[in-house]
Amino acid sequence: MPNKSNKFFVAFALILLVVNGVYPMVWVFLTSFKNDIELQTTPIGYLPQSWALTNYQQVFVQQPFLQYFFNSVFVSTVSTFFCVIIAALAGYAIARVNLPNRRLIQTLIVAASIFPVVSLIVPLYQMMRSFGWLGTYLSLIVPYTAFSLPISILTLTAFFQGIPKDLEDAAMVDGCSRFGALWRIIVPLAAPGVATASILAFVNSWNEFLLAVTFASNQATRTIPPAIALYQGEFSFPWGIISAAITIAIIPIITIILIFQQKIISGLTAGSVKG
Amino acid sequence: MPSPTTPRVHRGVTFWTRLITGQLTEKEFGWLLLSPAFILLIGIFLYPMVNVLLLTVRVQEIADPSKVSTSFENYSRLLKDQAFIDAFWRTLWFGILTVSGSFLIGLPLALLANVKTGWRWVVRIALLLPWAMPQVIAGTMFAWMFNSQYGLFNDLLLRLQIIEQPIRWLLQPDTQVIAFVVTTIWKTSSFVALILLGGLQSIPIELEEAATVDGASSWQIFWRITMPLLRPAIAVALIFRTLSALQVFDIPYAFKQAGALNLETLGMYIQKTTVEFTDFGYGATVSLGLFVLALIITALYVRFFRTDD
Known part of the structure; x- marks a missing residue:
């Protein structure tokens, strides 16, 4: 079946796929090195005239970008941490414990992802206001933990179900308590599943915009997505500096993808198989 | 509290004591x-x-x-609210365009990504990057490329002589819709492709090989074997894509920040009502409308896709 022209066509299509995936980032990267004059001449130039890092400097000078970066890292890490722990407990319960209505519980958890987050903004805003959490990290960390719970529980349940039950039984015969078996046997074996769930939760939290811009858009707690959207230059939208900010903002994401691409794909595709 | 099926537990001991001593049922x-x-x-x-x-x-x-x-005044106000009605139909229309578009592009992408080559990891990364990008950043990137005077797209179109005058993409309703759809499809076709890829990878290769041996053409294999087996994956991708299309907020907001003509979606309208007007009651009413829409779509989905469970 595969013949010469078939292979050529597939190769060409694959090149198109790769180009399609990266061209916006490449363009933004090139733009980040252009100064204001270059950016406002037509016809536009493609390569920058110089590779000076002025725009990148300006990113940190004009706005507390380092603070924004730290905020994103902090909020995403903390919410991922708690999300995975809670999801692991829940996943273990569903996979191992002989509970009645297991299917119902799973359906309910998945049903949570049907609630449109946009619809929840109004009451959540009121809640945050009454707790005094508006403009603090908590207003993001707590919801983010909840948002990633359904997918994390799904991933980890599937993962736990794949670990042979005999291992725990053997440990308990040898004198381990229920919790002991969980800690000593399951946790090390579940590491890959935990890693996958963590990555997915982290990416979800990092990219979240609606709550971030509504609850915590003041400079002290602003995360990266609102930082990019709310970038007001003195006159018009400073595309050179924004491109530099975007480039900096997506470095963590690109790093995560490069290192963990296999895990991410298996995590996302497992969701499709389980349905 | 006493349960007839737990003989090992002492009746007099409370739950909390049992918790500490590790003797829970x-x-x-x-x-x-x-x-x-x-x-x-x-x-x-x-x-x-x-x-x-x-x-x-x-x-x-x-x-x-x-x-x-x-009172129930919010409901009557909602039905007469032109801004809401516009946002509602606009969101629905955007949804239809972007969901179908993301599948039209996503399926070929998934099929391509499934091809066994040595460059598999490059292909994977090219598929993951759009997915992993924050929507707001994707929106900002594309707003720049759609810029009327200095944008990449106008420049390419002019150089290829497909158009004679720069198109003011974000400043006119019709063209802004195109820009929005292109941006959203770029981002979400990767998501659809990733989900469908999972489905493709779970199809046993022996099925396709057996069919080839029996003399089936590529087309027949695709339609008779691959597509039916992809149905669960398509269902998952479809429901996730549809529900998120209803809520779309990030990309239009990014366009608006970049100076685009304000084409509000339902999500933007709810957020605006909450934050700028603090009219929580009305914002909640619009939110309820969105939730009902999501429920209807979910019910249709369950009816259509889960009947053979």
């Missing part, structure tokens, strides 16, 4: 493990949704925000 242990998850899910999803329902009767006078009363 199976059921209690399970629910203990599940409790943090349920507390969070109820607190962030269920409780607010109930609140939305209750808030819809909190009517705030537009002229004097301090006057708040209780």
